[in-house]
Amino acid sequence: MNQTLRCPKCEQGIAPADINIHLLIAKCQACGNVFNFEQQYSAPGTALQQIPKERAEISMPPGIEGYQLMNELNLRLTWRNRIHGFLAFFTVAWNLFLIPFILMIMASGDLEMLLFLSLHLLVGGSLIYWHIACLLNKTTLQITPQYILIEHGPIPVPFMRTQQISATAIRQLYVEEYVAGHTNGNPFYRFALKIRLASGQREQLLKNLRNADEGLYVEQQIERFLKIEDMAERGEIA
Template sequence: MSNQAKPNTLVPLPANLQTLYEREAFIIRRKWFSVAAVFLLFFGLIWNGFMVVWMTTALKNGAWAIAAFGSIHAGVGVFLAYFCAASFLNTTEIQVDPNYLRVEHSPVPWPGKKKIRVHTIQQLYSKKHVKHTKNGTNTSYRVFAVTDDNREHKLVTGLSEISQAHFIEHEIENVLGLEDLPVSGEHPKT
């Protein structure tokens, strides 16, 4: 980690991101909450309310086949509630210290925890992720690290704005003293 590294003042701090230094670590925190989480909460309440009525009625009347069919939808409801809790409560913390780059999501446990030795990191880059569904197209952005063994490590996903991805990329490169080199497939910088 470069001793002279300071946060990149040329890239403005995007919404939902916070930076700080704590002991020997540079930290970027990203809150997951968005307006979409409020919609998700209402949808989840309606979905799960319907499933409670469905399952109660089916079990009370001994309609085991209907209850079994409903259990699939109830499982979706449980995941929806868990995802909604994460959307309201979670923060992603990216921590860079002299030894490691760490990525953690909390307080609701979520996949994607990373721990990479900083001396192995060769480059960071941002990438656009487009997902096509029957309801339209969903675009988000991701940040990757490339290590000296040419492996790509997905650090952060689900960023709503490219400015968030570019900020994270630039700040970590700055702290690690890495030159911003082009990577095949990265989202162009504007």
């Protein structure tokens, strides 16, 4: 039986043209209210449903390890393929440029001169730190029916915090492509794995993935483990 979607604010019916079944949002022309209607039509078999995707099986890409227990899925991603060739070259060149100046200052004994190089040393040290982290670090995902725990290590990196997300709140996972930076004026792209929660909020699980298959494989494995049907999402890669 068909059901009419109604605005929770003014109770007016919503025209089909004002309904986005992929994002589960709608706009009421009567009062202008934009709302998420997932809670109204969350039961299987109702008229308003997202469209399932058909995607070929994604094999485990290089750089990912995983194993599954009865009530737990574990995935581990190496950071080594996050190293960008130009940035690695720039890091080596930058620090080689600084070495003669550092040696001259050390030989002169006037260590206060290092203060004039402090900004350059900070940049060089930060770049070295990042590349060491990329060589040694791994991202670990522990997925259970209750939660997803994401940890990065062993070397701590700013803005890469430990996350724990309720698994029961996740409605969909999807992969997006984004511009990570520019080399000689040309953009280079990376991929991010994101989730949509029951509240409609979107969060990022993984970023800086060098190829799409890394994100798609993790998405595929988590959706299978948590029994989440793969649906189309706005902005995701095909």
